[in-house]
Amino acid sequence: MKALQPVRGTRDLIGDDARRHFRVVDTARRVTALYGASEWATPIFESTAVFARTLGETSDVVTKEMYTFEDRSGESITLRPEATAGICRAVISNGLTQTLPQKIFFQGPMFRYERPQKGRYRQFHQIDFEIIGAAEPLADAEAIACGWQILRELGIADGTVLNINTLGDKASRDAYRTALVDYLSRYEADLSADSRTRLARNPLRILDSKDSGDIALLAAAPVIYDHLNAESAAFYDGVKSALAQFGIPFVENPRIVRGFDYYNHTAFEFVTTELGAQGTVLGGGRYDGLMEQMGGPSIPGIGWGAGIERLAMLLADVPEAASMIAVIPMGEAQYPAALGILNRLRNAGIAAEMAYRGNVKRRMERANRIHARAAIIIGEDELARDAVAVKFLDDGTQREVAIGDLAALLR
């Protein structure tokens, strides 16, 4: 029995789960197209270096969460833990650096070896939007606007809050890191154990610590905004004013740091309070140095990823669509007529099916179960007049219809 269960942290998408999942994907595909995106798909695994080099040697994803293995030729392969690195690799591999900017919609499974929880899986799925080759703050605002519109169209925007921050350019970020380390080092003994480790490895990460002692210490800590150089400050102002012009509400949150090392300037998260510790539902930022870090030319980028499972859990009910027509012959004598009608309907673009067996009652039950909108009942008497009975299942009304009129009536 154990072998027949899905592997820990993975799950099947069937029925309601599947409807929710594809509702998210379909909505994202449609909305990102409104912003000019083309859909891409890249391989599910890459050379390990693609992720190890870009996500940062100290990030948890790299140090302990990657699904990494050697293939038969001894090459180190990693199942992608996120989308951006693979997309950037594809830009370089395909020589797309001459046709920028590119706006990309992306969707598919990601893999991280973590302890599963609600809204966190080892194989999870993301929708992803990237704008590559645009250094203007308008691109940041547009990426955020796109994410916001998706959340709105999914009906979950009201429960989420957009948090934005800036990490500045490299010079600003380095200056801030120094100031922060200076400050926190004075209270090192009071920091939580986790944060003492972070102080050496990745001090900015202390900013989003959930330890109450850390939070108290951070109240008087230096703030990034005081360490931005003129260029970085102007960029940040540009993003904020474009967001205002798009009519997108946001709060500034100097604690938003984001996990991967490749981020600079804009960082943002849409957060909900309804998913416990997994509250970040859509997050991203700018990654101007990433392409160069991968060995490509210096090309700026901005993008976000969103967890489909987390979005799907927040959706209101997604009912099954009542779109089928059930074709019901009274008996085997009516099969030829029934198959002819099935064919006529399908060729006219109308979804229709006929059960493989069963009497009329059984077939009516099935029609109800598949949420058919109407049943075409084919009996000897009506057939003699080149007609059939059409019963609409929502209100139970029934009438006789000429076979030639079926497609027009049911379209």
Next chain:
RNA sequence: GCGGACGUAGCUCAGUCGGUAGAGCGCCAGGUUGUGGUCCUGGAUGUCGUGGGUUCGAUCCCCAUCGUUCGCCCCA
């Protein structure tokens, strides 16, 4: 990776102070030989997550393991 809770029918759950189990929903059949969704009647369901231990006897107690879940870490 660390700490807590949980694991009984397809689903949601009850239960046994240790004597091999029950409800609702769903499913199947009939009431209705050419008509579903409502209603009535009847029926089938489970190695009580898995392995081991204690016991005359374990679904119940103990240990391990797998899975789920909550928090931490981290992140979508």
